[in-house]
Amino acid sequence: MATLNFALKNNTGSNTVYAYITGQALDNNNALFLLRSDGKTAYYPTSPPATGASLSEDCAIPLGASGSTTTITIPHLAGARLWFSQDSKLTFLLNPGPALVEPSVSNPSDPNYNLIWSFCEFTWNNYQLYANLSYVDFVSMPIAMTLTNGAGATQTVKGLPPNGLDLVCNALKEQNNKDKAGWDQLVIQRNGVNLRAVSPNTGRTLKNSLFNNYYEGYVNEVWSHYANSTNNTLTVNTQADAGDTTAKVASDILSFSVPGITYTKPSTGDIFSNSTGSFAVSGNGTKDAITARLAAAFNRSTLLINSNQPNGESVSNYYKNSVTNHYSRICHSVNLDARGYAFPYDDVAPNNGPDQSGSVFDGNPKLLTVTIGGGRSNPAKESVVEDDATPVQQPVENEQSKEDGKKPSRFRELRSFVDRLSHRKSNT
Incomplete structure (x- = not known):
């Protein structure tokens, strides 16, 4: 059975840090998989008779003291996560299936909250x-x-600096001082200390009235813009077989040149979730590709300044409208290389444009080194970096689709693609 090593570096300053691996075992009929505490032995839970059952094996992998590196070994996995916890172990439970009950930041009664x-x-x-x-x-x-490949080449995503959480929380509070929209309510504290900053979508799960009607004025402006005269036509490139599609607003409906593809006005919840109402997954590949690019444009608030999505986009123009996803803006501005998914379609980019998603990938991986705790301090930044500050987004190299002979070019679409090749749909 094929295996791959992960090197886990503890840079937290704490000597009590645990790691967990969860996913679906591709070489064992996609069975639910956890890695045991020795960092090398598989655990395949059986279906419990009732909900909320405890794991029968210890799956908390203890990392060494701060500054040390611990090596673990994994098999082929899909929809997998590498979890870290500091000072305390996490609680994972099982429901019949078996189905894994993962830690939650949107349920205050969760034991890990x-x-x-x-x-x-x-x-x-x-x-x-x-x-x-x-x-x-x-x-x-x-x-x-x-990520280091077999030839010794490396790809790196730098992540947040050690004080990144505090920088994000402070910036959210500063933004709320400007617009009073509720950004400060995304800051979750424990005993007066920042514990996490949640996304607007998670924030709305915790408090469903949060950000109500936040985007509605902007949406109305967009609808008016593309209903006004023949000069304002929206072009969305699917970056797939359908290529460019065009749209206009008539009778309050955004209708595309592809027959049957229309959109009603998205709500604030639709925009922050990327997956409800107007932006719900349709099962139509062309429409879902358009949805991803529309959702990204709304989160970045670029539809009034650029009618060519996403190929006419420039990172320097993201988040410039006062109504925008300021959580995403702040996450990118604080990250050391401005990369990392801050909303579900944050991988949308112009062809050959800068990567926003914070991804690494290779067909011949040798070692993935994951550092928990940050690497260095972040110089003060107030906005997203300019276009040339992040790597160009590239398709998977040297591997064509066995289904259609074409290379995928978007990262989250890429992950769905490689999971389909393994005959399993990713659930992450």
Whole structure:
């Protein structure tokens, strides 16, 4: 059975840090997988008779003292996560299936809610390793990644600096002082100390009235803009077979040149979730590609300044409107290389444009080094970096789709692609 090493470096300053690996075992019929505490032995839970059952094995992998590196070994996994916790172990439970009950930041009654923890995501199969940072749900412990391939070449995502959480929390409070929209309510504290900053979508789960009607004025402006005269036509490139599609607003409906693809006005909740109402997954590949690019444009608030999405975009123009996803803006500005998923479609980028997603991937991986705790201080930044400050986004190299002979070019779409090749849909 194929295996791959991960090197886990503890840079937290704490001598009590644990790691966990969860996912679906591709070489064992996609069975639910956890790695045992020795960092090398597989644990395949059986289905319990009732909900909320405890794990029968210890899966908390103790890292060494701060500054040390611990090596673990994984098999092929899809929809996988590498979790870290500081000072306390996490609680994972089982429901019939078996189905894993993971730690939650949106449920205050969850046993892990008041603990310090974070995670990154990955998939490793016969075709490649793909891994990314994720701030889609929340920001907490800084994580950085370096992927080394068989030829010795490396890719790095720098992540947050050691004081990154405090920088994010302070910036959210500063933004709320400007617009009173509720950004300060995304800061979660324990005993007066910042525990995490949650995304607007998570914040709305904790308090469903948060940000109500926040985007509605901007949405109305966008709808009016593309209903006004023949000069204002929206072009969305699907970056797939459909290529460029055009749209206009008529009778309050955004209608595309592809028959049957229309959108009603998205709500604030639709924009922050990327997956409800107007932006719900349709099962139509062309529409879902358009949805991803529309959702990204709304989160970055670029639709009034650029009618060519996403290929006419420039990172320097992201988040310039006063109504925008300031959580995402702040996450990117605080990250050392401005990279990391801050909303679900944060991988959308112009062809050959700068990567925003904080991903590494290679068809011949040798070692993934993951540092928990951050690497160095971040110079003061107030906005997203300019276009040339981040690497160009690239498709997977030397591996064509066995399904359609084409290379995927977007990272989150890439992960779905490699999971399909393994006959399993990723759930991350």
